Amino acid sequence: MLIDLTLCVGCNVCQGACKEENQLPPSEEKYLSLTAYTALSKYNDLYIRRMCQHCDVPTCVSVCPVAALSKSEAGPVAYDGEKCIGCRYCLQACPYHVPKYEWSSTKPRIQKCKFCAPRLAKGLPPACAEACPTGATIFGERDELLLEAARRISAEPTKYVPRIYGKDDVGGTSMLYLSPVPFEQLGFDARLGKIPMPMLTMSALSKVPNVLSVGGVMLGGIWWITNRRSEVAAFEASEKKGETPEHEDKP
């Protein structure tokens, strides 16, 4: 989806449509919550729509130990409450603070925007995009939306900052934003780079097989060598008779 902040008038129709689609209580909410998968936050006179970014390389998917979260080809990052063990690593790791947890439940689950996966499967646009009266949120193929966004920027270079947020932030996201002011002023975390967050972990995780194989051989080798040494020492000691064998002091 492409979200053009210059077109958003803050009518909150997207939240209403989302709540209806997902059978959530209809009250208006200012922040993402268990009952608000999308929310508008206001910066001066700009409204910015928060929701799950449906990252191309989602952090939440990469951290989940049981693969309860998954990214589908069509774009949505889906959640399976039957698998979830409730470790809350996804809450900790999501760079956009999106997943919300049912803290008050004894069988808690994660809640977040579902990208209206059932609607997409039927060939319909997400409820929020369909409802948006000004076209601030439009739905389409990511490639086409990127072209459209670039076209808007080049057509009116004074209106927009020359940046499509989400094009390659944290490795690219399904949600793309256009803004008249720098994104850092809109509460977007400037510290998130272009490298997908899961890469940060991969560099460590990819060493696991090495540690196992190289470490195994090394430890085995050390055992063998030191064993041999103490045998030799014991032998020499018995040769000299009476002297205690000298061991390595290395623990």
Add this chain to the structure above:
Amino acid sequence: MKIRLLPRITRWHPIATTLILAGTLAAIARFTYGLGATTNLSDEFPWGLWIGFDFLGIGLAASGFTIVAAVHLFHAKEYEPIVRPAILTAFIGYMLVVLVLILDLGRPDHFWHPLVMWNPHSVMCEISWCLMLYTSVLSLEFAPIVLERFNILWPIKWIHAISLPLMIFGVLLSTLHQSSFGSLYLIVPNRLHALWYTPLLPVLFFISCLASGISMILLESLIFSRGGRDLLPTRLRANLAKVIAVILALYFVVRVENLLARGAWHELTTVTYFSLAFYAELLIGFVIPFGLLVVERVRNSRRGLYAATLLVVVGFALNRMNTAITGLESYPAQTYFPSLIEIFIMLGITALGFSAFSFIVKHLPIFEPVAVTPRVRQEAVTARPEPVFLTRHGGDLESS
């Protein structure tokens, strides 16, 4: 002989019983009312005290794998007397951590899911596997002590046969998950304060767990040697102390060098909550004990060693708590303080651990203090081949 556990705490039993009872009640509350009502965790602060406790428990239980590596893989046989206490500590430590983890999970009934639903990209998945496998390894390393007590000797032979690969596997698993606890935070560079976040987190976690693990070994050898008997002679203790000093120095250099390289040292030039926490951790856990341990007189004195290793352990605890809690409070300006129920559950589980330890020590042959003459084990049947976990052929057991 009788070894009095923690002799300075009088009325230990009522205290422990109270704590365990309170912990049990707190746990019941946690299961009845859910996490939200009983903890101070929130969407912005999804991990708290319990995760910190896990870090701590695992780090201190590192004594288990370090000593096994030293004695059985590096053949530093003279440290043999401390192997069993260390394995017991590790075993109990891991059991407690697994218990806390299960309590911490939103869906404890799904705790077995990581075993069947894999995600190779998840550090958490790797940790679950390592924890489970290593706890099994520890059980096998511990089993002979129990079996020996009940004179069931045939499985011991079997365990003995696989003991070498088992020990190597255990040491590798420890290396992996000790560092992986650091890797957990690699993915939150935007949340974790720059003083703690570094791509080297796994390396630093591993180095510091070695220091704390060996410190725990020393502490145990000192605590349990009350009454005139020593588990380790002075010379061996001093050697271990030297090793700790080297590891502390290594940690310090890597950590500081990394701070300088990443420019995070700027954070240290002002006095903030975070810089104070950082200084406290580094001074208490690394600088001061290093300063103490390089002095030969300290290494050779019981009290000096006691103080230094205790500092290492406390500093280690600060480091882990800072990583798990303080460092995350910087973003998004969240504060977190554990709820009473969180605290009671943690205390209760800790008390459970100590009680289990003293119970097991009372009933199983864990301690073989260095006597004037090396004793022949009463329990071992001399005619049978002695399994590696039972051997006491240190040779140069000396009294101090």
